[in-house]
Amino acid sequence: MDGAPINAVNQGLQVFQAALRSDPRALETAFVSLITFDSQATQVVPLTDISSFTPPTLRASGTTAFGAALQLLEQCISREVVRTAGEGQKGDWKPLVFLMTDGQPTDSWESAANSLRGKGVNIIACAAGDGADEQMLKSLTPTVIKLADTNEQQVAAFFKWVTASAKQASVQVGTSGADQGIALPPPPPNAGIVIVP
Amino acid sequence: VQQTQADLHFHFKNWFSSLRLRLIGRYDETRRDQLSLAPRFDEAARVVEETLKSRGVSWEILALDWAAHWGRDRTADLAASLSPAEAGVARDLSRVRDVALRGGGEPSEPIRQLLLLYFREIWSAGSGSGRDAIPDVRRAMPESLLDLHLFMVHLLERSPTCRSLRDDLWDNVMSKAFGCEGVEQVDGGSRQDPRPTRSTRLDLRPASSPAWTWRSPDPSLPSHRQGEWANSPDGVSAGEDLGDGWRFISASVRGRGHKQDALFCDDSGRFLRVGAWHVLLASDGAGSAKFSRVGSQLACDAAAHRFERELLKCDVSGLELSEADLKPIQDSRGSDARLSGVISAIQQAFGDAQASIADWVAKRNHADPDISAERSYIDRVTRGTEAEVRRRDPGASQDAPLLILDSDLHCTLLACLVASVPFRRADGTTSAIVLAVTCAIGDGMIVAFRQSGLPHPALMLMAPDTGQFAGQTQFLTERTAQPESVSARVHVSFLGAREDLVAVIAMSDGVADDYYDGLVGMERLYCDLVMNELLRCDAPSGDVDQARAAAEEALRARAANAASRLSDLASEFPSPLQPADEFRKKQLQKSLVEQSAQRTLADLVRQETLLARLPDGAQPTSVAVKYAAIYLEALAMKPSELLAKPAWLRAIAQCDPSSATIPLHAPDRSSSCREAADGLRRWMDAYIVKGSFDDRTMVVLDAGAMA
Numbered sequence: 001m002d003g004a005p006i007n008a009v010n011q012g013l014q015v016f017q018a019a020l021r022s023d024p025r026a027l028e029t030a031f032v033s034l035i036t037f038d039s040q041a042t043q044v045v046p047l048t049d050i051s052s053f054t055p056p057t058l059r060a061s062g063t064t065a066f067g068a069a070l071q072l073l074e075q076c077i078s079r080e081v082v083r084t085a086g087e088g089q090k091g092d093w094k095p096l097v098f099l100m101t102d103g104q105p106t107d108s109w110e111s112a113a114n115s116l117r118g119k120g121v122n123i124i125a126c127a128a129g130d131g132a133d134e135q136m137l138k139s140l141t142p143t144v145i146k147l148a149d150t151n152e153q154q155v156a157a158f159f160k161w162v163t164a165s166a167k168q169a170s171v172q173v174g175t176s177g178a179d180q181g182i183a184l185p186p187p188p189p190n191a192g193i194v195i196v197p
Numbered sequence: 198v199q200q201t202q203a204d205l206h207f208h209f210k211n212w213f214s215s216l217r218l219r220l221i222g223r224y225d226e227t228r229r230d231q232l233s234l235a236p237r238f239d240e241a242a243r244v245v246e247e248t249l250k251s252r253g254v255s256w257e258i259l260a261l262d263w264a265a266h267w268g269r270d271r272t273a274d275l276a277a278s279l280s281p282a283e284a285g286v287a288r289d290l291s292r293v294r295d296v297a298l299r300g301g302g303e304p305s306e307p308i309r310q311l312l313l314l315y316f317r318e319i320w321s322a323g324s325g326s327g328r329d330a331i332p333d334v335r336r337a338m339p340e341s342l343l344d345l346h347l348f349m350v351h352l353l354e355r356s357p358t359c360r361s362l363r364d365d366l367w368d369n370v371m372s373k374a375f376g377c378e379g380v381e382q383v384d385g386g387s388r389q390d391p392r393p394t395r396s397t398r399l400d401l402r403p404a405s406s407p408a409w410t411w412r413s414p415d416p417s418l419p420s421h422r423q424g425e426w427a428n429s430p431d432g433v434s435a436g437e438d439l440g441d442g443w444r445f446i447s448a449s450v451r452g453r454g455h456k457q458d459a460l461f462c463d464d465s466g467r468f469l470r471v472g473a474w475h476v477l478l479a480s481d482g483a484g485s486a487k488f489s490r491v492g493s494q495l496a497c498d499a500a501a502h503r504f505e506r507e508l509l510k511c512d513v514s515g516l517e518l519s520e521a522d523l524k525p526i527q528d529s530r531g532s533d534a535r536l537s538g539v540i541s542a543i544q545q546a547f548g549d550a551q552a553s554i555a556d557w558v559a560k561r562n563h564a565d566p567d568i569s570a571e572r573s574y575i576d577r578v579t580r581g582t583e584a585e586v587r588r589r590d591p592g593a594s595q596d597a598p599l600l601i602l603d604s605d606l607h608c609t610l611l612a613c614l615v616a617s618v619p620f621r622r623a624d625g626t627t628s629a630i631v632l633a634v635t636c637a638i639g640d641g642m643i644v645a646f647r648q649s650g651l652p653h654p655a656l657m658l659m660a661p662d663t664g665q666f667a668g669q670t671q672f673l674t675e676r677t678a679q680p681e682s683v684s685a686r687v688h689v690s691f692l693g694a695r696e697d698l699v700a701v702i703a704m705s706d707g708v709a710d711d712y713y714d715g716l717v718g719m720e721r722l723y724c725d726l727v728m729n730e731l732l733r734c735d736a737p738s739g740d741v742d743q744a745r746a747a748a749e750e751a752l753r754a755r756a757a758n759a760a761s762r763l764s765d766l767a768s769e770f771p772s773p774l775q776p777a778d779e780f781r782k783k784q785l786q787k788s789l790v791e792q793s794a795q796r797t798l799a800d801l802v803r804q805e806t807l808l809a810r811l812p813d814g815a816q817p818t819s820v821a822v823k824y825a826a827i828y829l830e831a832l833a834m835k836p837s838e839l840l841a842k843p844a845w846l847r848a849i850a851q852c853d854p855s856s857a858t859i860p861l862h863a864p865d866r867s868s869s870c871r872e873a874a875d876g877l878r879r880w881m882d883a884y885i886v887k888g889s890f891d892d893r894t895m896v897v898l899d900a901g902a903m904a
Contacts (some may be wrong), residue, residue: 024409025454025457028887028888028890029888083665084663084665084666087657087713087714087715087718088714088715090667090710091663091664091666092666092667093667093668094666094667094668094669120665120666
């Protein structure tokens with residue numbers, strides 16, 4: 001992904017941040033972290049509350065270290081997300097992961113995916129464009145969506161949908177029973193976004 | 198030039214993120230190496246310094262503030278008031294400062310430049326049109342500065358002991374720096390931080406903080422909330438005087454989230470007396486379930502109905518227990534034959550609650566003629582997409598009505614049964630001992646408070662079902678809640694002598710989560726209830742004025758101590774000060790010490806906006822809320838330390854904030870139980886905890902009503 005698509009991703013992040021910051025519920029509950037992966041995986045933004053989160057400018061290049069990204073994701077979650085421990089420590093809300101890729105993994109990822117699956121994390125995977133393998137993503141999480149193209153409009157529509165989902169999730173986490181699975185808003189019609197069955 | 202700015206920002210971001218990580222206790226060793234700033238700041242710093250000087254502000258004074266909050270000398274105090282993780286963070290930060298102050302080399306630059314950058318930006322954002330521009334600072338603040346600003350605010354907010362100093366610094370240093378007196382604080386939005394309210398202050402927090410709104414419940418949703426809920430959807434309260442010194446008070450309020458989203462309150466609560474038994478019931482409808490408010494009400498009603506019949510058969514007045522009986526009964530968790538009737542009543546009540554929900558669901562799915570009108574109403578408001586209809590019932594035809602599931606009524610159920618039982622003392626005399634039998638499916642809490650337990654009055658009477666993440670719990674409506682699992686959840690406790698009992702409370706997680714810290718959290722809840730005069734506190738008959746004087750003396754001592762430490766740190770500062778600055782600084786310190794000598798308990802009372810609309814259509818109003826958290830911080834005490842001084846608690850309870858605010862509760866303890874319950878409802882509606890916007894329910898057996 002480069003040029004226009006990555007610009008669209010950067011713009012999408014701005015929209016995401018602005019929308020969550022203007023939502024009083026998200027402002028009090030949402031924390032954001034950002035992991036990028038090309039030839040290697042990097043946590044660009046550590047888990048930060050939404051009022052302090054400023055989207056960085058992402059650049060894209062190189063290969064698709066998908067396995068390394070999953071591994072790093074698992075490490076970050078176990079390090080940064082607090083779990084309930086007895087009466088003294090209240091757990092954080094269950095993490096919601098948006099995973100977006102436009103390429104085929106160039107490293108081995110199966111064991112990292114297996115290990116992540118057991119962690120009870122909600123993952124929403126997005127296969128962007130023809131280069132991405134939605135069936136591979138399907139083995140990671142039941143919730144996979146497909147962007148037909150990675151043009152600016154589609155990426156923008158995707159981020160709008162991600163933002164709506166994140167806002168909805170912050171509504172749901174505010175109530176008991178969030179564990180019953182997060183119901184996602186329907187993707188925008190005619191935007192080239194489809195939910196992979 | 199743009200590239201340079203971007204780089205600066207990038208470096209700053211790294212440095213900031215690293216510190217922030219430490220602050221929030223999620224400190225990552227690998228980020229240590231990022232604690233350096235680019236030398237390009239120098240040029241900017243020089244310009245800024247000159248500018249600030251021409252304005253009569255020296256960065257040293259501002260840096261003092263930093264030092265006072267995170268200085269090495271404060272580590273011990275901080276460590277005492279912080280959690281272990283936070284104490285580690287504080288140590289790290291003070292090491293950073295040590296290097297910064299003593300190393301004399303590069304590391305002092307980041308701190309200095311950070312402050313310079315901050316004040317330059319704030320200043321340049323607000324300059325140009327003088328004092329009138331100050332309110333615009335927050336709006337004009339560039340995005341890139343928000344982080345820095347929030348970080349500074351965060352630092353200033355963190356320190357428990359420097360609260361007064363911080364306010365004074367804002368008011369003195371900042372107001373002088375910007376030549377303004379401060380601006381009216383805008384209220385009514387979300388509260389990010391609990392701190393004492395002032396009528397005016399220089400509030401530089403970013404204006405992006407969006408406000409919570411109030412919307413009445415959407416009338417197109419099926420309400421099933423009849424009776425008082427129909428007229429008062431924001432909250433209900435009830436009270437009943439039992440005539441023997443005990444009384445029930447209860448309240449449920451719609452959470453901030455449901456007010457924002459135009460939804461109904463999903464909680465229900467009930468109380469009833471059956472013979473010797475006092476029954477408290479609370480149920481929290483899952484926010485994720487369509488009809489959970491129906492579920493919570495059905496559960497409470499069905500359980501109450503069953504207890505009404507069954508508990509009459511469970512006469513415990515004939516039991517005469519001795520000391521030797523207590524432990525076996527408690528340990529038996531209900532299998533003791535003397536409690537078999539009660540246990541079976543509980544099993545039946547929970548079974549009835551489940552059955553009543555299943556029955557409601559079945560009737561609506563099978564078009565019972567009695568409710569066909571309602572069924573079509575439900576269809577109209579719940580009409581699912583075709584996919585949802587199929588997912589619930591794979592065999593359904595395309596236009597079939599949506600199949601309602603038990604999970605649409607997911608709710609918890611907490612039951613607590615309290616009775617006085619005759620007790621034979623070792624010397625042969627008899628008295629009454631309080632027995633509590635509880636059973637709960639879900640989260641929330643049942644707690645008892647006992648006078649003799651002070652300073653640890655709380656006794657938790659249930660173990661909530663929690664998952665590894667927040668919001669995960671069990672529901673009455675799940676398959677796991679079968680009779681055998683119900684009896685496994687029974688807890689039997691003896692609460693001690695009848696006259697010793699202060700209260701037994703069943704609460705939904707909307708309240709319990711705000712006090713989630715084991716017994717310490719429950720002790721803080723007790724402080725809050727007493728401070729806001731919702732529970733009585735029997736202080737040994739001492740002079741409340743005396744207690745107030747002592748508490749205020751302690752407040753002032755803390756503030757003065759912090760002020761003098763600031764002086765110490767000032768003299769420690771290595772940088773040469775201009776004589777004029779030195780004079781200014783001394784003056785500032787003097788005024789800080791003087792001001793700290795005028796602190797009162799009433800200064801710490803907060804004013805909250807009551808969002809609830811009442812049946813009479815009354816507009817939102819402000820009420821005075823006392824937060825134990827604020828007093829504990831200002832006094833640097835743990836809840837148990839404050840509870841060891843009940844007279845202080847009473848002094849706080851009685852301190853009068855100002856004539857402009859409405860107290861939560863009539864100060865007279867002889868007020869009727871209805872008034873008391875309404876006070877409880879107002880408090881639950883008004884108090885604010887960050888990230889807490891669930892519906893709140895409390896059902897209280899107030900045993901302290903007799904003098």
